[in-house]
Amino acid sequence: MATSDTRTQILDAAERLFAEHGYRGTSVRAITKLAGANLAAVGYHFGSKAELMAAVARRVVEPINAAQCAGLDKLLARTPDPPVSELVEAFAGPLFDEMSAGDEGGARTSRLIVTILSDPAEEVRSWTGPAEDSVRERYFAAFARVLPGLSPEELWFRMRGILAVTAVDRLEVHQQPSPGCVSPVAGEAARRWAITFLTAAMSAPPPRT
């Protein structure tokens, strides 16, 4: 094969451990041990722990970005003014799709995205590449067209809201659910709930100034 197998095994182990314990909470030793590889393999294949994290983030984010982009293309090919619900679904849907992958793999993926988005380290956020930004800008333009009453600032606020709901929903999947708080339902139900919730939110008329 083109790249060594230990390389992908390290990527898998790192993705899992980074998702579960965060970047700083995961040691290179733990990663290589889980991957069944030698400690020095990370340095050899990726250069450093930070570059390994960047590779993990790329591998996770890229298919999501591609799906978001393809969804918007399909929508705009039909009409320049798609309904808000379909824009929301095209934007948020790919984040949920990762979860329906049978076992807990998707949950880990989501957890990893939250880890990246919320990590206080300045370097971590830079791992979400400019591709992500360009996708967001395309959706911004589409939303702005069908929601003409909103100021750009408020529209950006609402788009952050979409990311927030889809991301933090996954948050408690891996953590102790609060007592009395039903653990979040994975899969199709959460997806429907999120689309409903967010479509109503995005469609709200702006507050009177």
Place this chain on the structure above:
Amino acid sequence: MATSDTRTQILDAAERLFAEHGYRGTSVRAITKLAGANLAAVGYHFGSKAELMAAVARRVVEPINAAQCAGLDKLLARTPDPPVSELVEAFAGPLFDEMSAGDEGGARTSRLIVTILSDPAEEVRSWTGPAEDSVRERYFAAFARVLPGLSPEELWFRMRGILAVTAVDRLEVHQQPSPGCVSPVAGEAARRWAITFLTAAMSAPPPRT
């Protein structure tokens, strides 16, 4: 005074550094240096770094919980079926109030809450005490009364959505704003936007099964 002054200086420094760099990204040495205290002072006054973080979290969360509780009391004293918008405001408002405190103090507070909520460490989330859970349960009951069409699971999902939007909105205040993404507006505007956004979302009819 009852407690030593270095104690609160350590609490202040820890709150700031934990908010900026996360729990694991902050060393006891950095805290005591910023506080102008000795390294051993943390051990003496708090026992350990973890217990210091718990004390910081308590100090931040308690007034918010109290405000949320008082807001609900005031609302329910008027009518058992308050409008959704006022429930949302009573629940999410206190999270915004911390921000209007002049300088960046409130932003740090919000950032710290996100740090606590999103930290992958199992122990960190336990620092949000049972008081927080009881407040959430009270609001859950109030929302359930005025939104009778929702299943408990979907209502919990929506309440997590409120937390998500109020929390992640603050996230990018301290981080590099994405290029092309207008930096979030602090204070009153974000508060109005959030109430509007979330009221519409909470009021949405449940998706047809």
Place this chain on the structure above:
DNA sequence: GATTGAATGAAACGAACGTATGAATCAAAC
């Protein structure tokens, strides 16, 4: 003024961390 208990200070401990090094291994090319 001596005593006491809380608080602070300087220094060190052992452990864990990311990274670097150089030898050993292995499959393929000649």
Place this chain on the structure above:
DNA sequence: GTTTGATTCATACGTTCGTTTCATTCAATC
């Protein structure tokens, strides 16, 4: 069969971490 380049391995280095220790300071009490 030897050579070569890529990969794996055991090991060590230097740093930083949370924590502990014990001497010292200091204000209050007798």
